[in-house]
Amino acid sequence: MPDQKKATRYGLATVAMWSTVATAFKLSLAHLDPLQLLLYASLSSCLALAATLAVRGKLGALTRLSRAQWKRSFALGALNPFLYYTILFAAYDLLPAQEAQPLNYTWAITLSLLAVPLLGQKLRGRDLLALVVSYSGVVVISTHGDILGMRFASPSGVALALASTVIWALYWIAGTKDDRDPVVGLLANFLCSLPLTLLAVLCFSDPFPGSLAGLGGAAYVGVFEMGLAFVTWLTALKCAVNAARVANLIFLSPFLSLILIHFFVGEEILPSTMVGLVLILAGLAAQRRKS
Template structure:
């Protein structure tokens, strides 16, 4: 075995450890959102978490010795950062947390997971990409899953317990997809981009707090929850995922690990939040994951690999 082969194997092992750690972080955040919103308003939660994330990212950039890149990136792309900051953290997380405030976590989390299909569909008009048949099929399967979850399995009645919450959860996927499509126009270091984006989003949050009548000091439990969200949802998981992508020789090798996050999240929602997971949620989540797999071509690759000759 050559030295290069050993290096590739070690890199792939490191990538696997990092991506599993990132998946574990992502699996906890739906429960953290729901528990934190017992003590905080959605605006309080996104504001505290965004400040914590910005501080964390600044420390990470200093540790990576990329501090000079902040000024260079800002001068080159400040208009994009202003637009991105309005999308995320301000608009995206404010809408997402309001969805979590209205919906059970077991519903909000799978609905938010449809953003990958939304991203593919929005790439057609915004990036001039070609619409594939698998994109249409993926959208149909995913949104059938959404319908199953939103109606708790009674799809033909079209009776929604929380139509506003469902609409907000789906709207958050559109905003998140737009954010990443805009992000592709910048390039450069991802951590630097995220810090500058969050710094541009904070003034919008301050303005919203002023418009609502000022800051109300939350209890300690609320602070702890918001700090956790800021560190793990908006900070540590992001760097773990970035590190995994940089360590592996093929992103397809680790991308399928993302499918572990929603089932783990449902398990933690049951254990930590105390929600009884409905069969409709499990069925709907299965359809959403199937849709995402179709959109990414995973199902097609699996069938080709396992068909009999």
């Protein structure tokens, strides 16, 4: 039954988890490389999602998926978590967390752009406004405010962070016709991605990182960022009388995240980061605004 207070509680719980992940990424990457982090985070996420389905009495739904649905899971799993998090973690490895985190929020703008050729949607005026405003924020953050000089602190890191938004948008577009239970589908996607991740680790990394701190960080990322946050967010939207009120809670996350980055990662938050983040969120708000 709809319950706005319950929806708000679940929404705030999700925001709390999202606010910690940039810090968790950065601290974990001090002990693991991006592929190692992805492998152990994916394993942890699979366990968390399987436990969630078991509690709900839906774990058996995995065995009832058709061959076509498993094929879809392999394709979607190659996008997320495999490609998406490989690229995102690599971006966090190159960039300060305060830069990588706001850049990742531009995925909604990327989604609206890709929906034009892939879904046949039209680009509205407010989409163009959102694009200009948000990517102005990207330039401010990436150049540390030196817009005229256009000297990027880490061009490779910025390119990877923006590339991750393309993969994420493609994942959501590809999943628009997925009629499975969302949690069942996500677990199937993650299970299908594990062989790809393990192969990448065996070829380009080391499956035995030898760092308990890194493994603990990976477990946190897998359980909360990849697993429970998805479940609580779906629950919040399902319970909401007014879904827009719940959706607006996401604007709290990046600011809370910067506070945690400052105190736990030790980064001095630059004025250019705050200005750029405000521009990115202003662009997203303009895109969401009703005509």
